[in-house]
Amino acid sequence: MISPFFPGILAGIATFLAGLLCFKKPGADKKMKRLELIEIFGYEQIKKEAESAGWQLKPKEFLVLVAGAVSLGIFIAVIIDNIFYIIAGVIGGFYLPRFVVMQIRKRKRYALFAELPDSLKFVVARLIDYGSIPKAVEASLPDLSPQIREPFIKFLNSI
DSSP states (O other): OOHHHHHHHHHHHHHHHHHHHHHOOOOSSHHHHHHHHHTTTTHHHHHHHHHTTTTTHHHHHHHHHHHHHHHHHHHHHHHOOHHHHHHHHHHHHHHHHHHHHHHHHHHHHHHHHHHEEEHHHHHHHHHHSSSSHHHHHHHHHSSSSSHHHHHHHHHHOOO
């Protein structure tokens, strides 16, 4: 049996999150509160991980991920009538953004590994003509896809 307080709590939290995300108040107080909330859930670290994966994570996207995980935990707590699922929602709010960034990084890595053999075939074919690896890589850059071209350009710049 669902307690009569759970729907009220759920509605209150949903209203608070909607107000936090949608309505803009003049002044810096709102930005400070939002920044504090973002810092609690580790936005800066996840933003750096997302940038290394090639994804620009905006604060609003981050808050939507966190709010979605927390509200899902609250929703399940109301349905099942077990308050401990709210704790699971908060824990999910901490880990869901990291999980999304890891999945994006993994997908890009697999795409890179799928293109690597063909790209290396281009470089090896040019190696016979040019005699050195840097010259062969430089000559084969126009034939490579944009995703795989970036690591080869970094290689050339490091040499």
